[in-house]
Amino acid sequence: MERFDVAIVGGGPAGSSAGHAAASAGASAVVLEKGVPRADRPDRLGPDSTDAAGILDYWVDIMGIHPDEMPEDVVLGELDRAEFIGPTESLTMRSTGIESSYDEFGFCMQRARFDDFLRDRAEEAGAAYRVGTSVRGVETDLAATDGPRHRLELADGETVGTDFLILADGPQRQVTSGVLDDYLPFDVTERLSTRETNHIAYQEHRRLPEEVFEEVAGAIKFWWGHMPGHTAYPWIFPNDDNVARIGLTMPIGMDIDDVENRDAYPLLRPDDERIPQGKEYIRRLLEMEYGDEYDIEADFPLVEERGKSGGTETYAISSTRPIDSPTAAGIAVVGGAMGATSAFHEGGDHTAVRTGAIAGELAASGDLSPYNDRWKDAIGDEVLRNVAMADVVHDYDPDDWDWAFSTARKLMENSDGYGLFDTSNVRAGFGAARLVTSYKRTKFSFRNGKYVQFTESEYTL
Incomplete structure (x- = not known):
């Protein structure tokens, strides 16, 4: 059995940041990532790396990493505004109204490259990064005196021992749910059922006509009230080379029969027998906005070498309600696994990085007990805004x-x-x-x- 001071399950922004912080503080740390093949990461397995990948100005300070620290190919373009579009009214925001060390409104980034940057950063600090095998289960003995408190059984048959366990396996919580269930007086799925607390997101990478890209450049655009569901909306995020991410988020498992006033939603049709699939919603959005002037399939082609596969990707987003961690057991839950990311604004890299860094630092010190207070101090205002607005x-x-x-x-x-x-x-x-x-x-x-x-x-x- 291999032993580390800190073991981290999941190599996304939260997990890699935890590994970096732990190793930087002198602890032996390992990041365990099952690895997902992606078209935009052809030479390296890594985390799933799927979200709309935009960072607002004050998120830079929450994250604690300035874009100047990143490789040049991570940032795809600067943002100067956010546009919120209703069926007949709209709103343009050119400032978040929150002071920040970053001078622009925000920026868009290539998420897979961002994850690779965080991985390289953790490895340079001394963290081990094991990719290609998943964690099958965790056995814990809190009374252990001559061995590690936690034993992680890997899919390849190996075992990793650690006294401090950081769970960063994202909103699907494939490992987290099983671990937490041992410490709760109720079934963890009663509160963290992935179908009830999560949203599903779908996005496509499409090359836009020059005139359309010039129109959307610098803006993140959201269409609210166009599709049913709590915090359900499509978006366009401009990237580079006339390519934009065009996607949507919506609750999992919606039933169209539960939708009232169906005719009021511009992206629903009278003959819809079920909630449209993501790709159909996107086609309807593009037809609504640009169909009078363009042939959507011919003039907005998929960019197949981007995204997870064939220019598309589907992924889960955690709920906007985070959870505390059982720190007395030497366990911290971070990022999407703890619900620190938000379906309300389709973002969470900043809170994932920050919570992971806090957990890694404390685990390296040998005392996780301040974690639940520390993460609230660091991101509580952000979480409170998102939870309140979503409600x-x-x-x-x-x-x-x-x-x-x-x-x-x-x-x-x-x-x-x-x-x-x-x-x-x-x-x-x-x-x-x-x-x-x-x-x-x-x-x-x-x-x-x-x-x-x-x-x-x-x-x-």
């Missing part, structure tokens, strides 16, 4: 989105970005008061860490 808009229909964008546009005449929710804006009229007060009340209800799905006190050790 406010949970039951929005297309008309509600149009009203919200129209109201927010008026509020932004006095405030930038999240500043539109400043209490002073309550005086801007009845509609403004309704929007601001709803957000403030919801945010207040989740104060002091109440956004956590289950707390450290619920674990039985």
Whole structure:
């Protein structure tokens, strides 16, 4: 059996950051990644590496890694705005309203290269990175005195022993669920069922006509109220060489019979017998926006050498409600596995990197007990904003989105970005008061860490 001070399950942003932090602090650390083949990573197995891959300005500071530290081929382009498009109203945000060390609105990046950068960074710090074999299970003996507390059984028959275990296996939690189940008085799937707490996302890499790319360059575009489902929306993220990621996110397992007011959603059709598949939604979006001037399949071709396979990829996104970790057992859950990433804004690399780094640093010190407080101090404001906003808009229909964008546009005449929710804006009229007060009340209800799905006190050790 091979022994390490810290063992990390999952080699994505959270796992690699944990490995980097642990090794940088002098601990022996190993990152265990099952490895996924990708068209855009042909010479190297690595993590699944799938999301819309955009970083906003203040996320740079949460992440703790400036793009200047990254290889040149990671950043694909700078962003100067976000466009939110409802059925009849829209809103353009050119500032998040949050101070940042990064001067632009944000940037788009090549996610597989970003993951490779984080892996190389961890290995340079001294972490071992084992790719190509999965973790079958974890056996724990908290009373062990002459051996490691945790034994990880690998698919190749090898065993890894460690006193500190960091779970970074993403929103599907293939290892995390089994490990946590031993410390909970309820079935872990009651709270963390992947079909109930997760969203599914689908995206395509398409080359855009020159005129269209010039129009979307610098912008991340989101269409709200165009498809049913809580935090369900399509998007366009510009990349480089006239290529854009065009995708969507929606709850898993939706039933079209549960959709009220179906005619109000621009991307549904009267003859739909079920919720459309991702590729159909994307085709309808492109037809709606550009079909009058272009032949979509001919003029917006798939770029097959990008993405996971054939220019497309499908992946899970964790819920917006994070969990605490059973730190007394020497276990920390980080990134998507803990729910720190967000379906609300289709992003989470920044919170994954930060939570992984905190866990790695503490594990190397020999004491994980501050972890649940530390991650809340680091990303709590971000999580609170996302949880509150997702709750406010949970039951929005297309008309509600149009009203919200129209109201927010008026509020932004006095405030930038999240500043539109400043209490002073309550005086801007009845509609403004309704929007601001709803957000403030919801945010207040989740104060002091109440956004956590289950707390450290619920674990039985």
